[in-house]
Amino acid sequence: MGTSAFEYYKANHDQFLTGLTDLLKIPSISTLPEHKPDIRRAAEFIAGELRGMGFDGVELIEGGEDRHPLVYGEWMKAPGKPTLLIYGHYDVQPPDPLDEWKSPPFEPDVRDQNIYARGAVDDKGQTYLLMKAVEGCLKGEGQLPINVKFLIEGEEEMGGEHIEAYVRQAPDRLKCSAALICDTEMFAPELPTLTTGLRGLVYTELEARGAGHDLHSGMYGGAAPNPFQAVAEMIVNLKGPNGKIRIPGFYKRVTKPSAKELAAWKRLPFNEKNFMKKEMEATALVGEKGPSVLQRLWARPTLEVHGIRGGFTGEGAKTVIPAVATAKISMRLVPEMDPKEVIKQYTAYVKKITPKGIATKVRVLSQAPASVVSTENRFIEAAAEAMEQVFKKKTVYMRSGGSIPIAGLFHEILGVPVVMMGFGLPDDNLHAPNEKFYLPNFYRGIEAVGKYLALLGQ
Amino acid sequence: MGTSAFEYYKANHDQFLTGLTDLLKIPSISTLPEHKPDIRRAAEFIAGELRGMGFDGVELIEGGEDRHPLVYGEWMKAPGKPTLLIYGHYDVQPPDPLDEWKSPPFEPDVRDQNIYARGAVDDKGQTYLLMKAVEGCLKGEGQLPINVKFLIEGEEEMGGEHIEAYVRQAPDRLKCSAALICDTEMFAPELPTLTTGLRGLVYTELEARGAGHDLHSGMYGGAAPNPFQAVAEMIVNLKGPNGKIRIPGFYKRVTKPSAKELAAWKRLPFNEKNFMKKEMEATALVGEKGPSVLQRLWARPTLEVHGIRGGFTGEGAKTVIPAVATAKISMRLVPEMDPKEVIKQYTAYVKKITPKGIATKVRVLSQAPASVVSTENRFIEAAAEAMEQVFKKKTVYMRSGGSIPIAGLFHEILGVPVVMMGFGLPDDNLHAPNEKFYLPNFYRGIEAVGKYLALLGQ
Numbered sequence: 001m002g003t004s005a006f007e008y009y010k011a012n013h014d015q016f017l018t019g020l021t022d023l024l025k026i027p028s029i030s031t032l033p034e035h036k037p038d039i040r041r042a043a044e045f046i047a048g049e050l051r052g053m054g055f056d057g058v059e060l061i062e063g064g065e066d067r068h069p070l071v072y073g074e075w076m077k078a079p080g081k082p083t084l085l086i087y088g089h090y091d092v093q094p095p096d097p098l099d100e101w102k103s104p105p106f107e108p109d110v111r112d113q114n115i116y117a118r119g120a121v122d123d124k125g126q127t128y129l130l131m132k133a134v135e136g137c138l139k140g141e142g143q144l145p146i147n148v149k150f151l152i153e154g155e156e157e158m159g160g161e162h163i164e165a166y167v168r169q170a171p172d173r174l175k176c177s178a179a180l181i182c183d184t185e186m187f188a189p190e191l192p193t194l195t196t197g198l199r200g201l202v203y204t205e206l207e208a209r210g211a212g213h214d215l216h217s218g219m220y221g222g223a224a225p226n227p228f229q230a231v232a233e234m235i236v237n238l239k240g241p242n243g244k245i246r247i248p249g250f251y252k253r254v255t256k257p258s259a260k261e262l263a264a265w266k267r268l269p270f271n272e273k274n275f276m277k278k279e280m281e282a283t284a285l286v287g288e289k290g291p292s293v294l295q296r297l298w299a300r301p302t303l304e305v306h307g308i309r310g311g312f313t314g315e316g317a318k319t320v321i322p323a324v325a326t327a328k329i330s331m332r333l334v335p336e337m338d339p340k341e342v343i344k345q346y347t348a349y350v351k352k353i354t355p356k357g358i359a360t361k362v363r364v365l366s367q368a369p370a371s372v373v374s375t376e377n378r379f380i381e382a383a384a385e386a387m388e389q390v391f392k393k394k395t396v397y398m399r400s401g402g403s404i405p406i407a408g409l410f411h412e413i414l415g416v417p418v419v420m421m422g423f424g425l426p427d428d429n430l431h432a433p434n435e436k437f438y439l440p441n442f443y444r445g446i447e448a449v450g451k452y453l454a455l456l457g458q
Numbered sequence: 459m460g461t462s463a464f465e466y467y468k469a470n471h472d473q474f475l476t477g478l479t480d481l482l483k484i485p486s487i488s489t490l491p492e493h494k495p496d497i498r499r500a501a502e503f504i505a506g507e508l509r510g511m512g513f514d515g516v517e518l519i520e521g522g523e524d525r526h527p528l529v530y531g532e533w534m535k536a537p538g539k540p541t542l543l544i545y546g547h548y549d550v551q552p553p554d555p556l557d558e559w560k561s562p563p564f565e566p567d568v569r570d571q572n573i574y575a576r577g578a579v580d581d582k583g584q585t586y587l588l589m590k591a592v593e594g595c596l597k598g599e600g601q602l603p604i605n606v607k608f609l610i611e612g613e614e615e616m617g618g619e620h621i622e623a624y625v626r627q628a629p630d631r632l633k634c635s636a637a638l639i640c641d642t643e644m645f646a647p648e649l650p651t652l653t654t655g656l657r658g659l660v661y662t663e664l665e666a667r668g669a670g671h672d673l674h675s676g677m678y679g680g681a682a683p684n685p686f687q688a689v690a691e692m693i694v695n696l697k698g699p700n701g702k703i704r705i706p707g708f709y710k711r712v713t714k715p716s717a718k719e720l721a722a723w724k725r726l727p728f729n730e731k732n733f734m735k736k737e738m739e740a741t742a743l744v745g746e747k748g749p750s751v752l753q754r755l756w757a758r759p760t761l762e763v764h765g766i767r768g769g770f771t772g773e774g775a776k777t778v779i780p781a782v783a784t785a786k787i788s789m790r791l792v793p794e795m796d797p798k799e800v801i802k803q804y805t806a807y808v809k810k811i812t813p814k815g816i817a818t819k820v821r822v823l824s825q826a827p828a829s830v831v832s833t834e835n836r837f838i839e840a841a842a843e844a845m846e847q848v849f850k851k852k853t854v855y856m857r858s859g860g861s862i863p864i865a866g867l868f869h870e871i872l873g874v875p876v877v878m879m880g881f882g883l884p885d886d887n888l889h890a891p892n893e894k895f896y897l898p899n900f901y902r903g904i905e906a907v908g909k910y911l912a913l914l915g916q
Binding site: 297 | 643668
């Protein structure tokens, strides 16, 4: 790649920011049915970008009634060169609690070099920078140094059923030399980072039913089964106060990371106190005794409660023993664990610990295996080199406690290495109010991806 | 009282039903600020009734910005005769969950001799029948056999602060020989019942805070304190799976009911299986081992969770570790317990069991002592007799697990016996969807109260 791509990047910061702002304005919340039209608008927006930059075969791949479209496009005019499959997602998490946002989640606002909006970093900002990197290359040089396929989904935040089915069904069309995912974060500001491992996820709803209808707590309290009491008991039975998950067999496949990996993690600039006080604004770190914090986040499974639906939560004092309580409970898995086996263990254990008078049901809302990639191949090495050139610092390797199901799937079905470059920062408020993207990283991300294409084309 | 009051009662069923329907249409939910105008409309409705039947000094007693008006009126033209202070409340519980109502909660619907609406039995229906009993007497006979004062409140479902302050402040105006409360239920259909004991209540919100903001459960799960996990642990620490409350000192003042009372309860037509299967639609009764079901409901304290606010409870799979979870937790108290002492014990214990990394706050939303009245005085005996004459069955004495704070207060401040006649049925769905009032009981309630006035006047 010549300098002209980079001249294009430097000259177009304003245009990039305007385009990103337009994309962030679309409330493409995949889990809320009322936002279906917004989802489609976001997909059309992505397709329009791909067409605009001269990609071929751009289309919205439909997946039926309840599915959100995939956006596909390709540029295959570099015979003999590798093919990179580039992935991102245009859907976002719900923005609640709304009243904690300083500016409305779908009215992007730039403050102190950050752009604030739901999806700013996860993953519209990072999806958009991938497209701008490729666009700059095509506009600046008239061609790409390698072949590129884009596959952008709209269901990442709701389980990604559509893309999973499609990857399994159309591996020939998606054939590539490597996949690039841009949906992770840097370990620290100014520290170029490649993510080489992700935790898996099993997300469930645990419903507990007591009486056939809501009961007055005065008239029935003392004899009526209370589903909230039951859910509390089950949660404590699932995970003890010491952070240990009590599901029989849960840990049996969990292994320790290699000594080399653990040593590398120890060298990372991780300040436990800052992590706790500044990043989390918490007064203590919790979890299992023994493993370090990074180990607990990256290489140990967890179980978390996200909310409990039912009963009375409004203002005032309604004295009800509710008929039903439904807890949202998820588990993060490490690479050796099999989501299907975990679901079986969990479901059987829930049945066993269901209190007297309570009927429970488990619904699995999403599941994905964990994944780890080897750092020893040219696609990872070139990515490390590209980021190093742009950020002027040695690239570090980390894992992430989050889950990107598609990473495992690309590896499994397409048989290719999966490169996870990320430009988010630890304080970007992913999935939380005031999500943001640090704009210097947005622009450097574009350059780093441009550089990566160039290195792969050499 | 001559036959003409009773002729009036018999001849005016349609008018009574129409009037009740009008009152039930007003969504006077005291805990929801947006219903303030409805509260006032309901208060005006009651005042209009009292004026219409010829009561004197009818007024809305205001209690300031956040308070709902009391309605007062009196008829004091029976010198030398006793004075009865009649209490009811015109406010209602919130109707949620709305989707479980077969007909809308504020569009009264008559099906199978029942009128369905929020407040049908608790307490608009029973408040209205008190007024109709007095009205019939005045219209049918031109006068009342005794003196009557009405004091109707609009905050019963939100803690009753206003009436408590007013009773403490104006005991001279409320001076009476006995108080009549019509806000309880019959032990079984066709079984006239007087309630002689009530449980007290302490209703709290327990707030748990972890990190300073919501966190992504992938990125932070394994190290971040989760307020939902903390609340679950605290709930189990507050009440064990065996139904025993674990707050130190909680049971120390609890005594067993007298052998005579326990024996009387044993004679009540109570079918545990029907209570569980038909009334509650449950598969098991829970609670402490040892005390019978009626003892557990009437003479043992309990602790119940009503709902837990916070986190994500919408559709789909939002992977958040919420910053805050707030549990609504109440305790029912038996007569020997002191709410203030219980609040101290609870607050101290919550502090003690607060998990690491979590900050807790306890807010007390309402509190009331339990009460027991002696069955050996003429006001109770006349009430038993009046009900017996109308229902043609011997009146039984029961306690209730619910709380009517005003009962204890009338006893304490005015120094009078408190008579609790109730015409609700066990399946009336108090505080739950499809609340109803059995219309034959509505009409017989009017007659029984009319008969009571006549007996007291003799």
